[in-house]
Amino acid sequence: MLLKQGYRLGLVSIALAAGAFAADLPIREVTIYKHGVAYVERSGDLKAGETARLDFKPGDMNDVLKSLTVTDRGGGKVAGVRYDSSDPLEKRLEDFPFSVGAGASLASFLDQAKGARLELKLGAETVAGIILSARVVNNQIHDQARDEKSSEREVLVLLLDSGDIRTFDLAAASTVRFPDPKLQSQLRDYLSVLNQSRSKDRRSIYIDGAGAGARELKVSYMTPSPVWKSSYRLMFNAQGDPTLEGWAIVDNTSGEDWSNVRLAVVSGKPVSFITQLYEPRYVQRPFAELAENRAANPLVYQGAFERDERPKAQPAPPPPARQFMMGGNAAGMAGIGPAPPINGREFSSAQSVTVQESSIGDAAAGTQAGELFEYTFATPVTVKQRESAMLPFLQQKIGARKLLVYAESYGLNPRDAAELNNNTGKTLDGGPITVYDVGSYAGEALVETMPMGDKRLISYGVDLGTRVTTAFDSSQAIVREVHLHRGLLASRSAAAETKTYTIKNVDAKAKTLIIEHGQRSGYTLLDQKPSETTANAYRFEVKLAASATEKFPVREERVFDQTTSVSNMTPDVLASWIQNKALSDVGRAQLQQIAAKKREIAANDDALHQAEADITATTQDETRMRSNIESLNRVSGQQEQVQQYARQLAAAEAKLAGLRDTQSALQKKKASLDADLSSLVERLEF
Numbered sequence: 001m002l003l004k005q006g007y008r009l010g011l012v013s014i015a016l017a018a019g020a021f022a023a024d025l026p027i028r029e030v031t032i033y034k035h036g037v038a039y040v041e042r043s044g045d046l047k048a049g050e051t052a053r054l055d056f057k058p059g060d061m062n063d064v065l066k067s068l069t070v071t072d073r074g075g076g077k078v079a080g081v082r083y084d085s086s087d088p089l090e091k092r093l094e095d096f097p098f099s100v101g102a103g104a105s106l107a108s109f110l111d112q113a114k115g116a117r118l119e120l121k122l123g124a125e126t127v128a129g130i131i132l133s134a135r136v137v138n139n140q141i142h143d144q145a146r147d148e149k150s151s152e153r154e155v156l157v158l159l160l161d162s163g164d165i166r167t168f169d170l171a172a173a174s175t176v177r178f179p180d181p182k183l184q185s186q187l188r189d190y191l192s193v194l195n196q197s198r199s200k201d202r203r204s205i206y207i208d209g210a211g212a213g214a215r216e217l218k219v220s221y222m223t224p225s226p227v228w229k230s231s232y233r234l235m236f237n238a239q240g241d242p243t244l245e246g247w248a249i250v251d252n253t254s255g256e257d258w259s260n261v262r263l264a265v266v267s268g269k270p271v272s273f274i275t276q277l278y279e280p281r282y283v284q285r286p287f288a289e290l291a292e293n294r295a296a297n298p299l300v301y302q303g304a305f306e307r308d309e310r311p312k313a314q315p316a317p318p319p320p321a322r323q324f325m326m327g328g329n330a331a332g333m334a335g336i337g338p339a340p341p342i343n344g345r346e347f348s349s350a351q352s353v354t355v356q357e358s359s360i361g362d363a364a365a366g367t368q369a370g371e372l373f374e375y376t377f378a379t380p381v382t383v384k385q386r387e388s389a390m391l392p393f394l395q396q397k398i399g400a401r402k403l404l405v406y407a408e409s410y411g412l413n414p415r416d417a418a419e420l421n422n423n424t425g426k427t428l429d430g431g432p433i434t435v436y437d438v439g440s441y442a443g444e445a446l447v448e449t450m451p452m453g454d455k456r457l458i459s460y461g462v463d464l465g466t467r468v469t470t471a472f473d474s475s476q477a478i479v480r481e482v483h484l485h486r487g488l489l490a491s492r493s494a495a496a497e498t499k500t501y502t503i504k505n506v507d508a509k510a511k512t513l514i515i516e517h518g519q520r521s522g523y524t525l526l527d528q529k530p531s532e533t534t535a536n537a538y539r540f541e542v543k544l545a546a547s548a549t550e551k552f553p554v555r556e557e558r559v560f561d562q563t564t565s566v567s568n569m570t571p572d573v574l575a576s577w578i579q580n581k582a583l584s585d586v587g588r589a590q591l592q593q594i595a596a597k598k599r600e601i602a603a604n605d606d607a608l609h610q611a612e613a614d615i616t617a618t619t620q621d622e623t624r625m626r627s628n629i630e631s632l633n634r635v636s637g638q639q640e641q642v643q644q645y646a647r648q649l650a651a652a653e654a655k656l657a658g659l660r661d662t663q664s665a666l667q668k669k670k671a672s673l674d675a676d677l678s679s680l681v682e683r684l685e686f
Helices: 002-017 060-067 087-095 106-111 181-197 571-578 585-632 638-685
Strands: 027-032 037-046 052-057 069-072 077-083 117-122 123-142 148-160 167-170 173-175 202-210 215-224 229-236 243-252 258-267 367-369 374-378 380-383 386-397 399-406 413-422 431-437 440-447 455-461 466-474 478-485 489-505 512-516 524-526 537-544 549-565
Touching: 037 052, 052 060, 052 215, 060 202, 060 215, 060 524, 087 181, 106 123, 106 148, 117 148, 123 167, 202 455, 229 386, 229 399, 229 413, 243 258, 380 386, 413 440, 413 524, 431 455, 478 585, 489 512, 512 549, 537 549, 571 585, 585 638
Parallel strands: 027 258, 229 431, 399 512
Antiparallel strands: 027 037, 037 215, 052 202, 069 215, 077 202, 117 123, 117 173, 123 148, 148 167, 229 243, 243 386, 258 374, 258 380, 367 374, 399 413, 413 455, 431 440, 440 455, 466 489, 478 489, 489 549, 512 537, 524 549
8 A cells, every 4th residue: 555655646747747738739721742741730839928839659750850841830940840759768767867767666766865845744833854765674473363564564664853853654645855956857858758769659849939928820841651552443434434433542540530621632753762761860079088088007027037048839729700791564554454254144234233423422532642643632621530532523525536455465466445535624643443334333544644635545355356367578678878988888778577467356246446566676677657656566556347357567777887898808798799789880890800819819819729739739849759759869870860860850840939929920910909809998999
């Protein structure tokens, strides 16, 4: 009971700490964007001297501190903005001169305030003095049932103003009070920190005003928020333009209710990022001190020892430093296949339920906001915390026509599609579209954001009544241009390719087909002109008659350039270029001169090679004959044979001299022909 009494006194202090409650500012307006933030506006009336308080999740504080704006509509000034620190509780409490641990008694708390003045109210008497000590004492109480029983009581020892030292039973005190305002303020602050720490998922911002009277305060900021989603229904009627319904899906994860707020959703993606502003930043400063201020350390002297001549062991090298390594085409269209059979049979539109337009109130007003587009709902919206809502922002006619779309990646059948022309005067945010055809479900599609005046295709099903096949054909490359400059022959060639689409319409109704033919780098269209071109495809519009087959060829041409050195061309290659019809008469004449010169060089090279071969053979014969003569001279009676070899050797020498003269002349001629060829090549220009 005594411990409980101590806690009752502690609760009194907590009440004192929370004596002046901060005022809350209700949410008045919420605007949700597509990039993960929302604009929130709050406003409310504050009494004189009152402080406004806003509560946030810790993860929201960086965005709030980055974007917070405060307006005093009463003409006053904002004195400052305070907010809860993000330091750990232990760090926030370490500067207080006392602590209150879990299960601590009032006596243990007061014992930490030794030397402080304290007032006790004991019945009608009020006693004041300085705290000497406070403790919990055990009393031994005799019990007949048990030998003895232990009980505790809290006692306080005070030095009274009269000089007397007295002991008081804290259980007898109705109130305990520190008369020192500074100590009271510290206690209030300490208890306030403890109170805030119990709500770990919320942080508070306090706005202090500097005005004597009541005033209206407006606060706005950006906060993290789920993006809003858009969902559409496209309803084709038997005749006339279809109706487009747009619904915005919003999620309230703010932790508090949105009650009758002005809600708006914005299409577009402005730049947004997170900067660490909430967490305190500490800089580790170096410790510096003058050497003369440091105390002298004691010295320890070792005893003397005999000198050891042995080499001293070297200390082990330090371990290597630890290394830390740090690592580091839809195009707005989605085709949806046909619905699977239900209970083993095809699902037809005749069996579907007829769907009518939604009965909604006034759609949201759309306005251009710079590069963004904002939908503001006409009536206030209420969304409870941890709830979501689906709100209509659009219901009006839109320009559209039904057709088919085909790309080769689709396979055999084209897609049921619609061409939407945004003539609504509003930007249509991207999202899913559910298509209804004369009240029956027809399929689903996706569409990217469509600005005003934009046009997009959507596909929502597969048309089984139309089949498309393709055939490919190509032609040999044809040289179109030939140019030569400073010995380099540059040619431009073209190769034509044709892809033929064969379209068979098996239904007894006419159709319009859009063929998406992919663009290829280096290829250009020859005949067909596309109805429109995207970043990576041509679109051709083909009219299909009922129960008929249509062929649609798309011819393309690839132009490529080649460069060849004339000096490296053989006469045969030059002859093929001379016969090319793309070559001009001037160019043909110049190439003919070069071809003739190359033929002369080739003939001279052949003669030179033959002369070199003859010289080699004659030299080998002379070597053989000299060897024979040397052998015969060592044998008697062989003078006649030696004379015969000598005559042959003389004839070979004469022949060798003639061959060397021929080789020299051919080499000179080769140098002259090469110079002539180089001169012709340098003068080539056409």
